[in-house]
Amino acid sequence: MNLEQALERVRTGPHGPQVAAFFDFDGTIVHGFSGVHFFRDRVLAGKVSASELAATMINGLRGTETEDDFERFVAIAFKAWRGHTEDELYEIGNRLFMTTIAGHLYPEAWQLIGAHQNAGHTVVIASSASRYQIQAAGDALGVEHILFTPLEVENGVLTGRVDGKSLWRSGKAQAARSFIETHGIDAEASYTYSNGGEDVEFLATTGNPTATNPDRTLARAAVERDWPIMRFRPRGTPGARELVRTVAAYSGFFGSVWTGLGLGLVNRSRKTALDSIINIGSEVSLALAGVNVRIVGEANAWAVRPAVFIFNHQSQLDPIVLAKVLRQDFTGVTKKEMADDPLFGPLLRFVGATFVDRTNTEQAVAALEPVVETIRQGTSLVIAPEGTRSLTPAIGRFKKGAFHIAMQAGVPIVPVVIRNTGEILWKHSTLLRPGTVDVAVLEPIDVNGWSRKKLGEHIAEVEDLYRHTLSSWPGD
Numbered sequence: 001m002n003l004e005q006a007l008e009r010v011r012t013g014p015h016g017p018q019v020a021a022f023f024d025f026d027g028t029i030v031h032g033f034s035g036v037h038f039f040r041d042r043v044l045a046g047k048v049s050a051s052e053l054a055a056t057m058i059n060g061l062r063g064t065e066t067e068d069d070f071e072r073f074v075a076i077a078f079k080a081w082r083g084h085t086e087d088e089l090y091e092i093g094n095r096l097f098m099t100t101i102a103g104h105l106y107p108e109a110w111q112l113i114g115a116h117q118n119a120g121h122t123v124v125i126a127s128s129a130s131r132y133q134i135q136a137a138g139d140a141l142g143v144e145h146i147l148f149t150p151l152e153v154e155n156g157v158l159t160g161r162v163d164g165k166s167l168w169r170s171g172k173a174q175a176a177r178s179f180i181e182t183h184g185i186d187a188e189a190s191y192t193y194s195n196g197g198e199d200v201e202f203l204a205t206t207g208n209p210t211a212t213n214p215d216r217t218l219a220r221a222a223v224e225r226d227w228p229i230m231r232f233r234p235r236g237t238p239g240a241r242e243l244v245r246t247v248a249a250y251s252g253f254f255g256s257v258w259t260g261l262g263l264g265l266v267n268r269s270r271k272t273a274l275d276s277i278i279n280i281g282s283e284v285s286l287a288l289a290g291v292n293v294r295i296v297g298e299a300n301a302w303a304v305r306p307a308v309f310i311f312n313h314q315s316q317l318d319p320i321v322l323a324k325v326l327r328q329d330f331t332g333v334t335k336k337e338m339a340d341d342p343l344f345g346p347l348l349r350f351v352g353a354t355f356v357d358r359t360n361t362e363q364a365v366a367a368l369e370p371v372v373e374t375i376r377q378g379t380s381l382v383i384a385p386e387g388t389r390s391l392t393p394a395i396g397r398f399k400k401g402a403f404h405i406a407m408q409a410g411v412p413i414v415p416v417v418i419r420n421t422g423e424i425l426w427k428h429s430t431l432l433r434p435g436t437v438d439v440a441v442l443e444p445i446d447v448n449g450w451s452r453k454k455l456g457e458h459i460a461e462v463e464d465l466y467r468h469t470l471s472s473w474p475g476d
Contacts, residue, residue: 001228021116025127027195031235082160089132097136102391173201249289282323290434313384314422412444
Protein backbone atom coordinates (compact mmCIF):
# COMPACT_ATOMS: atom_id res chain seq x y z
CA MET A 1 0.00 0.00 0.00
CA ASN A 2 1.38 3.43 -0.87
CA LEU A 3 0.61 6.66 0.96
CA GLU A 4 -2.04 7.90 -1.46
CA GLN A 5 -3.91 4.59 -1.21
CA ALA A 6 -3.79 4.82 2.59
CA LEU A 7 -5.07 8.40 2.52
CA GLU A 8 -7.85 7.50 0.10
CA ARG A 9 -8.89 4.60 2.34
CA VAL A 10 -9.33 7.05 5.20
CA ARG A 11 -11.14 9.67 3.09
CA THR A 12 -13.65 7.18 1.66
CA GLY A 13 -14.14 5.13 4.83
CA PRO A 14 -16.53 5.78 7.74
CA HIS A 15 -16.17 9.19 9.37
CA GLY A 16 -16.83 10.31 12.94
CA PRO A 17 -15.36 9.99 16.44
CA GLN A 18 -16.56 6.41 16.85
CA VAL A 19 -13.72 5.46 14.48
CA ALA A 20 -10.27 5.53 16.08
CA ALA A 21 -6.76 5.58 14.60
CA PHE A 22 -4.06 4.19 16.92
CA PHE A 23 -0.46 5.10 16.04
CA ASP A 24 2.65 3.60 17.59
CA PHE A 25 5.27 6.33 18.16
CA ASP A 26 8.90 5.22 17.69
CA GLY A 27 9.46 3.95 14.17
CA THR A 28 5.92 4.83 13.10
CA ILE A 29 5.47 8.55 13.72
CA VAL A 30 9.16 9.36 14.18
CA HIS A 31 12.25 7.75 12.70
CA GLY A 32 14.28 5.83 15.28
CA PHE A 33 13.91 5.56 19.04
CA SER A 34 13.09 8.75 20.97
CA GLY A 35 14.37 7.28 24.22
CA VAL A 36 17.92 7.50 22.86
CA HIS A 37 17.67 11.30 22.80
CA PHE A 38 16.44 11.41 26.40
CA PHE A 39 19.22 9.10 27.54
CA ARG A 40 21.89 11.00 25.58
CA ASP A 41 20.63 14.27 27.07
CA ARG A 42 21.08 12.93 30.59
CA VAL A 43 24.52 11.47 29.78
CA LEU A 44 25.77 14.77 28.33
CA ALA A 45 24.37 16.61 31.33
CA GLY A 46 26.35 14.30 33.64
CA LYS A 47 23.20 13.02 35.35
CA VAL A 48 23.71 9.32 34.60
CA SER A 49 26.10 7.43 36.86
CA ALA A 50 28.58 4.87 35.54
CA SER A 51 26.57 2.03 37.09
CA GLU A 52 23.32 3.23 35.53
CA LEU A 53 24.99 3.60 32.14
CA ALA A 54 26.51 0.10 32.36
CA ALA A 55 23.25 -1.51 33.51
CA THR A 56 21.26 0.14 30.70
CA MET A 57 23.78 -0.90 28.06
CA ILE A 58 23.97 -4.48 29.31
CA ASN A 59 20.19 -4.87 29.31
CA GLY A 60 19.98 -3.27 25.89
CA LEU A 61 22.53 -5.74 24.53
CA ARG A 62 20.62 -8.66 26.02
CA GLY A 63 17.61 -7.70 23.93
CA THR A 64 13.91 -7.82 24.76
CA GLU A 65 12.59 -11.15 23.55
CA THR A 66 9.97 -11.54 26.29
CA GLU A 67 7.76 -9.21 28.27
CA ASP A 68 9.82 -9.99 31.38
CA ASP A 69 12.92 -8.82 29.47
CA PHE A 70 11.22 -5.56 28.60
CA GLU A 71 9.92 -4.97 32.11
CA ARG A 72 13.44 -5.47 33.45
CA PHE A 73 14.83 -3.06 30.84
CA VAL A 74 12.34 -0.24 31.56
CA ALA A 75 12.74 -0.71 35.31
CA ILE A 76 16.44 0.08 34.98
CA ALA A 77 15.98 2.82 32.37
CA PHE A 78 13.30 4.72 34.32
CA LYS A 79 15.09 4.26 37.64
CA ALA A 80 17.53 6.91 36.41
CA TRP A 81 14.66 9.43 36.38
CA ARG A 82 14.18 9.18 40.14
CA GLY A 83 14.11 12.58 41.81
CA HIS A 84 13.15 14.53 38.70
CA THR A 85 9.97 16.57 38.80
CA GLU A 86 7.32 16.16 36.13
CA ASP A 87 7.85 19.78 35.11
CA GLU A 88 11.56 19.09 34.51
CA LEU A 89 10.81 16.10 32.31
CA TYR A 90 8.15 17.91 30.30
CA GLU A 91 10.69 20.71 29.76
CA ILE A 92 13.30 18.20 28.56
CA GLY A 93 10.71 16.60 26.27
CA ASN A 94 9.73 19.94 24.74
CA ARG A 95 13.35 20.97 24.22
CA LEU A 96 14.34 17.66 22.62
CA PHE A 97 11.31 17.75 20.35
CA MET A 98 12.16 21.26 19.16
CA THR A 99 15.87 20.60 18.63
CA THR A 100 15.95 16.98 17.48
CA ILE A 101 12.85 14.78 17.43
CA ALA A 102 10.70 17.05 15.24
CA GLY A 103 13.34 16.63 12.52
CA HIS A 104 12.77 12.87 12.64
CA LEU A 105 9.00 13.16 12.17
CA TYR A 106 7.85 11.18 9.14
CA PRO A 107 5.96 13.55 6.77
CA GLU A 108 3.88 10.56 5.68
CA ALA A 109 2.79 9.93 9.27
CA TRP A 110 1.77 13.57 9.62
CA GLN A 111 -0.34 13.31 6.47
CA LEU A 112 -2.00 10.13 7.73
CA ILE A 113 -2.76 11.67 11.12
CA GLY A 114 -4.16 14.74 9.38
CA ALA A 115 -6.37 12.60 7.14
CA HIS A 116 -7.83 10.83 10.17
CA GLN A 117 -8.39 14.15 11.93
CA ASN A 118 -10.14 15.56 8.85
CA ALA A 119 -12.39 12.51 8.88
CA GLY A 120 -13.35 13.31 12.47
CA HIS A 121 -11.66 10.20 13.81
CA THR A 122 -10.39 9.82 17.37
CA VAL A 123 -6.62 9.79 16.97
CA VAL A 124 -4.49 8.06 19.62
CA ILE A 125 -0.74 7.69 20.10
CA ALA A 126 0.10 4.43 21.90
CA SER A 127 3.68 3.81 23.02
CA SER A 128 5.79 1.97 25.56
CA ALA A 129 7.60 5.27 26.18
CA SER A 130 6.72 7.66 28.98
CA ARG A 131 4.34 10.55 28.45
CA TYR A 132 7.22 13.03 28.83
CA GLN A 133 8.78 11.66 25.63
CA ILE A 134 5.57 11.89 23.58
CA GLN A 135 3.57 14.87 24.84
CA ALA A 136 5.38 17.56 22.80
CA ALA A 137 4.90 15.60 19.58
CA GLY A 138 1.26 14.97 20.45
CA ASP A 139 0.71 18.69 20.99
CA ALA A 140 2.43 19.60 17.71
CA LEU A 141 0.36 17.03 15.80
CA GLY A 142 -2.88 18.01 17.52
CA VAL A 143 -3.35 14.55 19.04
CA GLU A 144 -5.31 14.70 22.27
CA HIS A 145 -5.21 11.05 23.38
CA ILE A 146 -1.91 9.44 24.43
CA LEU A 147 -1.45 5.93 25.86
CA PHE A 148 1.93 5.46 27.57
CA THR A 149 3.87 3.51 30.17
CA PRO A 150 2.85 5.05 33.53
CA LEU A 151 5.53 6.13 35.97
CA GLU A 152 5.03 6.49 39.70
CA VAL A 153 4.87 10.10 40.91
CA GLU A 154 4.75 11.38 44.48
CA ASN A 155 4.08 15.07 45.06
CA GLY A 156 5.11 15.89 41.50
CA VAL A 157 8.43 13.99 41.77
CA LEU A 158 9.20 10.68 40.05
CA THR A 159 10.12 7.73 42.26
CA GLY A 160 11.93 5.90 39.45
CA ARG A 161 9.38 3.07 39.43
CA VAL A 162 6.90 2.01 36.75
CA ASP A 163 3.34 2.42 38.02
CA GLY A 164 1.64 -0.65 36.54
CA LYS A 165 2.20 -2.58 33.33
CA SER A 166 4.36 -1.24 30.53
CA LEU A 167 2.68 -0.63 27.19
CA TRP A 168 4.69 -3.27 25.35
CA ARG A 169 3.30 -6.28 23.51
CA SER A 170 0.23 -7.44 25.50
CA GLY A 171 0.32 -4.26 27.63
CA LYS A 172 -0.16 -2.02 24.58
CA ALA A 173 -2.86 -4.28 23.13
CA GLN A 174 -4.74 -4.26 26.43
CA ALA A 175 -4.48 -0.46 26.67
CA ALA A 176 -5.93 -0.12 23.15
CA ARG A 177 -8.79 -2.51 23.96
CA SER A 178 -9.58 -0.61 27.14
CA PHE A 179 -9.62 2.70 25.24
CA ILE A 180 -11.95 1.20 22.63
CA GLU A 181 -14.35 0.01 25.32
CA THR A 182 -14.21 3.19 27.41
CA HIS A 183 -14.73 5.58 24.49
CA GLY A 184 -17.35 3.60 22.58
CA ILE A 185 -15.08 3.00 19.59
CA ASP A 186 -16.12 0.85 16.64
CA ALA A 187 -13.11 -1.49 16.64
CA GLU A 188 -13.90 -3.10 13.28
CA ALA A 189 -14.00 0.29 11.50
CA SER A 190 -10.89 1.60 13.27
CA TYR A 191 -7.20 1.63 12.32
CA THR A 192 -3.87 0.66 13.90
CA TYR A 193 -0.36 1.51 12.68
CA SER A 194 2.93 0.11 14.01
CA ASN A 195 6.40 -0.97 12.91
CA GLY A 196 7.41 -3.64 15.45
CA GLY A 197 6.92 -7.38 15.59
CA GLU A 198 6.02 -7.04 19.27
CA ASP A 199 2.90 -5.13 18.21
CA VAL A 200 1.10 -7.89 16.28
CA GLU A 201 -1.49 -8.21 19.06
CA PHE A 202 -1.87 -4.41 19.22
CA LEU A 203 -2.40 -4.16 15.46
CA ALA A 204 -5.03 -6.89 15.59
CA THR A 205 -7.23 -4.87 17.98
CA THR A 206 -8.88 -3.07 15.02
CA GLY A 207 -10.28 -4.07 11.66
CA ASN A 208 -7.73 -2.04 9.68
CA PRO A 209 -4.19 -2.86 10.83
CA THR A 210 -1.25 -1.56 8.80
CA ALA A 211 2.36 -2.66 9.18
CA THR A 212 4.24 0.64 8.89
CA ASN A 213 8.00 0.49 8.29
CA PRO A 214 7.84 -3.10 9.59
CA ASP A 215 10.78 -5.00 10.98
CA ARG A 216 11.33 -8.57 9.74
CA THR A 217 9.07 -10.14 12.35
CA LEU A 218 6.16 -7.83 11.62
CA ALA A 219 6.68 -8.00 7.84
CA ARG A 220 6.43 -11.79 8.01
CA ALA A 221 3.30 -11.60 10.20
CA ALA A 222 1.71 -9.04 7.90
CA VAL A 223 2.19 -11.27 4.87
CA GLU A 224 0.75 -14.24 6.76
CA ARG A 225 -2.29 -12.22 7.88
CA ASP A 226 -2.71 -10.34 4.59
CA TRP A 227 -2.21 -6.96 6.26
CA PRO A 228 -1.16 -4.00 4.11
CA ILE A 229 2.46 -2.83 4.41
CA MET A 230 3.62 0.79 4.13
CA ARG A 231 7.17 2.10 4.09
CA PHE A 232 8.13 5.71 4.73
CA ARG A 233 11.21 7.53 3.52
CA PRO A 234 13.98 7.29 6.19
CA ARG A 235 14.52 10.40 8.33
CA GLY A 236 17.93 9.57 9.80
CA THR A 237 20.98 11.82 9.86
CA PRO A 238 21.97 13.02 6.35
CA GLY A 239 25.18 11.48 5.02
CA ALA A 240 28.12 12.38 2.78
CA ARG A 241 25.98 12.57 -0.36
CA GLU A 242 23.75 15.22 1.23
CA LEU A 243 26.83 17.16 2.35
CA VAL A 244 28.18 17.22 -1.22
CA ARG A 245 24.81 18.28 -2.63
CA THR A 246 24.47 21.06 -0.03
CA VAL A 247 27.92 22.49 -0.76
CA ALA A 248 27.21 22.34 -4.49
CA ALA A 249 23.83 24.04 -4.08
CA TYR A 250 25.25 26.93 -2.03
CA SER A 251 28.20 27.30 -4.40
CA GLY A 252 25.90 27.32 -7.39
CA PHE A 253 23.61 29.89 -5.81
CA PHE A 254 26.34 32.36 -4.95
CA GLY A 255 28.00 31.78 -8.30
CA SER A 256 24.68 32.79 -9.85
CA VAL A 257 24.65 35.93 -7.71
CA TRP A 258 27.94 37.07 -9.25
CA THR A 259 26.65 36.18 -12.72
CA GLY A 260 23.52 38.25 -12.12
CA LEU A 261 25.52 41.20 -10.83
CA GLY A 262 27.74 41.01 -13.91
CA LEU A 263 24.73 41.03 -16.24
CA GLY A 264 23.33 43.99 -14.34
CA LEU A 265 26.56 45.95 -14.72
CA VAL A 266 26.81 45.17 -18.44
CA ASN A 267 23.23 46.30 -19.01
CA ARG A 268 23.44 49.09 -16.42
CA SER A 269 20.20 47.77 -14.96
CA ARG A 270 19.53 46.86 -11.34
CA LYS A 271 16.35 45.06 -12.45
CA THR A 272 18.35 42.87 -14.84
CA ALA A 273 20.69 41.97 -11.99
CA LEU A 274 17.80 41.13 -9.65
CA ASP A 275 15.87 39.08 -12.20
CA SER A 276 19.02 37.18 -13.18
CA ILE A 277 19.95 36.41 -9.56
CA ILE A 278 16.42 35.19 -8.81
CA ASN A 279 16.00 33.07 -11.93
CA ILE A 280 19.49 31.65 -12.37
CA GLY A 281 20.13 31.28 -8.64
CA SER A 282 16.95 29.34 -7.91
CA GLU A 283 17.26 27.04 -10.94
CA VAL A 284 20.95 26.23 -10.42
CA SER A 285 20.84 25.72 -6.64
CA LEU A 286 17.73 23.51 -6.75
CA ALA A 287 19.15 21.42 -9.58
CA LEU A 288 22.48 20.89 -7.78
CA ALA A 289 20.64 19.97 -4.59
CA GLY A 290 18.59 17.36 -6.42
CA VAL A 291 15.33 19.16 -5.60
CA ASN A 292 12.47 19.02 -8.10
CA VAL A 293 9.63 21.56 -7.83
CA ARG A 294 6.13 20.65 -9.03
CA ILE A 295 3.79 23.61 -9.36
CA VAL A 296 -0.02 23.51 -9.45
CA GLY A 297 -1.88 26.69 -10.42
CA GLU A 298 1.20 28.48 -11.74
CA ALA A 299 -0.99 30.85 -13.77
CA ASN A 300 -2.28 32.32 -10.49
CA ALA A 301 1.24 33.61 -9.78
CA TRP A 302 0.89 35.92 -12.78
CA ALA A 303 -2.85 36.64 -12.77
CA VAL A 304 -2.54 39.88 -10.76
CA ARG A 305 0.63 41.84 -10.09
CA PRO A 306 1.57 43.50 -7.83
CA ALA A 307 0.16 41.36 -5.03
CA VAL A 308 0.97 40.18 -1.53
CA PHE A 309 2.10 36.56 -1.84
CA ILE A 310 1.80 34.67 1.46
CA PHE A 311 3.31 31.25 2.14
CA ASN A 312 3.50 28.62 4.89
CA HIS A 313 7.04 28.58 6.24
CA GLN A 314 8.85 25.46 7.42
CA SER A 315 12.30 25.66 5.87
CA GLN A 316 15.14 27.92 4.76
CA LEU A 317 14.54 26.36 1.35
CA ASP A 318 11.18 28.17 1.01
CA PRO A 319 12.58 31.48 -0.36
CA ILE A 320 14.50 29.66 -3.11
CA VAL A 321 11.40 27.67 -4.06
CA LEU A 322 9.37 30.89 -4.13
CA ALA A 323 12.00 32.53 -6.33
CA LYS A 324 11.52 29.72 -8.86
CA VAL A 325 7.73 30.15 -8.74
CA LEU A 326 7.50 33.98 -8.81
CA ARG A 327 10.66 34.71 -10.86
CA GLN A 328 10.66 38.52 -10.85
CA ASP A 329 9.43 41.82 -9.47
CA PHE A 330 9.03 40.95 -5.80
CA THR A 331 10.65 41.74 -2.50
CA GLY A 332 10.32 40.21 0.93
CA VAL A 333 10.12 40.68 4.68
CA THR A 334 12.50 38.88 7.03
CA LYS A 335 13.68 39.01 10.63
CA LYS A 336 16.20 41.74 11.46
CA GLU A 337 18.86 39.18 12.45
CA MET A 338 19.23 38.24 8.77
CA ALA A 339 20.64 41.71 8.04
CA ASP A 340 23.84 40.66 9.84
CA ASP A 341 24.08 37.25 8.15
CA PRO A 342 27.48 37.21 6.38
CA LEU A 343 26.16 35.19 3.44
CA PHE A 344 22.58 36.31 2.90
CA GLY A 345 22.56 39.74 4.58
CA PRO A 346 24.20 41.69 1.69
CA LEU A 347 22.05 39.89 -0.88
CA LEU A 348 18.83 40.60 1.03
CA ARG A 349 19.75 44.27 1.29
CA PHE A 350 20.49 44.36 -2.44
CA VAL A 351 17.07 42.91 -3.36
CA GLY A 352 15.36 45.45 -1.10
CA ALA A 353 14.13 43.15 1.65
CA THR A 354 12.57 44.75 4.74
CA PHE A 355 14.07 43.71 8.09
CA VAL A 356 11.64 43.49 10.99
CA ASP A 357 12.28 43.27 14.74
CA ARG A 358 9.78 40.60 15.77
CA THR A 359 10.30 41.40 19.46
CA ASN A 360 9.10 44.99 19.09
CA THR A 361 5.60 45.35 17.61
CA GLU A 362 5.76 49.13 17.21
CA GLN A 363 9.08 49.04 15.37
CA ALA A 364 7.85 46.16 13.22
CA VAL A 365 4.76 48.10 12.16
CA ALA A 366 6.88 51.19 11.40
CA ALA A 367 9.30 49.12 9.31
CA LEU A 368 6.43 47.81 7.19
CA GLU A 369 4.95 51.22 6.35
CA PRO A 370 7.31 51.88 3.37
CA VAL A 371 6.42 48.45 1.96
CA VAL A 372 2.95 49.68 1.04
CA GLU A 373 4.44 52.37 -1.20
CA THR A 374 6.81 49.81 -2.74
CA ILE A 375 3.81 47.65 -3.69
CA ARG A 376 1.93 50.62 -5.15
CA GLN A 377 4.94 51.26 -7.38
CA GLY A 378 4.59 47.79 -8.89
CA THR A 379 6.70 45.44 -6.77
CA SER A 380 4.97 42.47 -5.15
CA LEU A 381 5.62 41.40 -1.57
CA VAL A 382 6.39 37.89 -0.32
CA ILE A 383 5.74 37.29 3.39
CA ALA A 384 5.18 34.35 5.76
CA PRO A 385 2.16 35.23 7.93
CA GLU A 386 3.16 32.64 10.55
CA GLY A 387 6.13 34.87 11.33
CA THR A 388 8.68 32.08 11.72
CA ARG A 389 9.46 28.59 10.54
CA SER A 390 7.32 25.84 12.06
CA LEU A 391 8.61 22.52 13.35
CA THR A 392 5.94 20.48 11.60
CA PRO A 393 3.91 20.87 8.40
CA ALA A 394 0.90 21.94 10.51
CA ILE A 395 -0.34 25.48 9.85
CA GLY A 396 0.25 27.90 12.72
CA ARG A 397 -1.67 31.04 13.56
CA PHE A 398 -1.35 33.76 10.92
CA LYS A 399 -0.36 37.25 12.05
CA LYS A 400 -2.22 40.27 10.66
CA GLY A 401 0.68 42.20 9.10
CA ALA A 402 0.49 40.75 5.57
CA PHE A 403 -3.24 41.30 5.40
CA HIS A 404 -3.04 44.89 6.67
CA ILE A 405 -0.44 45.62 3.98
CA ALA A 406 -2.63 44.17 1.22
CA MET A 407 -5.63 46.19 2.40
CA GLN A 408 -3.62 49.43 2.57
CA ALA A 409 -1.98 48.90 -0.81
CA GLY A 410 -5.25 47.83 -2.43
CA VAL A 411 -3.80 44.61 -3.88
CA PRO A 412 -4.96 40.99 -3.59
CA ILE A 413 -3.59 38.28 -1.37
CA VAL A 414 -2.24 35.28 -3.30
CA PRO A 415 -1.85 32.14 -1.13
CA VAL A 416 1.13 29.95 -2.00
CA VAL A 417 0.97 26.56 -0.28
CA ILE A 418 4.26 24.67 -0.02
CA ARG A 419 4.55 20.98 0.77
CA ASN A 420 7.70 18.97 1.64
CA THR A 421 10.40 21.64 2.11
CA GLY A 422 10.62 20.68 5.79
CA GLU A 423 11.37 17.13 4.71
CA ILE A 424 14.22 18.29 2.45
CA LEU A 425 15.71 20.94 4.76
CA TRP A 426 14.37 20.83 8.33
CA LYS A 427 14.35 23.95 10.52
CA HIS A 428 17.42 22.99 12.57
CA SER A 429 19.33 21.31 9.76
CA THR A 430 21.97 22.70 7.41
CA LEU A 431 22.11 19.75 5.00
CA LEU A 432 19.78 19.42 2.03
CA ARG A 433 18.19 16.11 1.05
CA PRO A 434 17.14 15.41 -2.55
CA GLY A 435 13.43 15.20 -3.16
CA THR A 436 10.34 16.82 -4.62
CA VAL A 437 8.66 19.99 -3.37
CA ASP A 438 5.02 20.56 -4.24
CA VAL A 439 3.73 24.12 -4.61
CA ALA A 440 0.08 25.13 -5.08
CA VAL A 441 -0.54 28.75 -6.09
CA LEU A 442 -4.17 29.41 -5.22
CA GLU A 443 -6.49 31.96 -6.77
CA PRO A 444 -5.96 35.61 -5.73
CA ILE A 445 -8.14 36.80 -2.86
CA ASP A 446 -9.67 40.27 -3.27
CA VAL A 447 -9.39 42.15 0.04
CA ASN A 448 -11.08 45.37 -1.07
CA GLY A 449 -14.28 44.43 0.72
CA TRP A 450 -12.53 43.41 3.94
CA SER A 451 -12.94 45.44 7.13
CA ARG A 452 -10.61 45.70 10.09
CA LYS A 453 -13.48 44.68 12.34
CA LYS A 454 -13.79 41.28 10.67
CA LEU A 455 -10.14 40.83 9.78
CA GLY A 456 -9.70 37.98 12.28
CA GLU A 457 -12.52 36.03 10.60
CA HIS A 458 -11.04 36.57 7.14
CA ILE A 459 -7.59 35.40 8.30
CA ALA A 460 -9.10 32.28 9.91
CA GLU A 461 -10.72 31.44 6.57
CA VAL A 462 -7.34 31.75 4.82
CA GLU A 463 -5.71 29.52 7.46
CA ASP A 464 -8.41 26.90 6.83
CA LEU A 465 -7.76 27.20 3.10
CA TYR A 466 -4.12 26.20 3.73
CA ARG A 467 -5.13 23.28 5.95
CA HIS A 468 -7.62 22.03 3.38
CA THR A 469 -5.06 22.29 0.57
CA LEU A 470 -2.44 20.37 2.52
CA SER A 471 -4.89 17.64 3.47
CA SER A 472 -6.41 17.35 -0.03
CA TRP A 473 -3.70 18.40 -2.47
CA PRO A 474 -4.91 19.65 -5.88
CA GLY A 475 -4.40 16.99 -8.51
CA ASP A 476 -3.74 14.13 -6.07
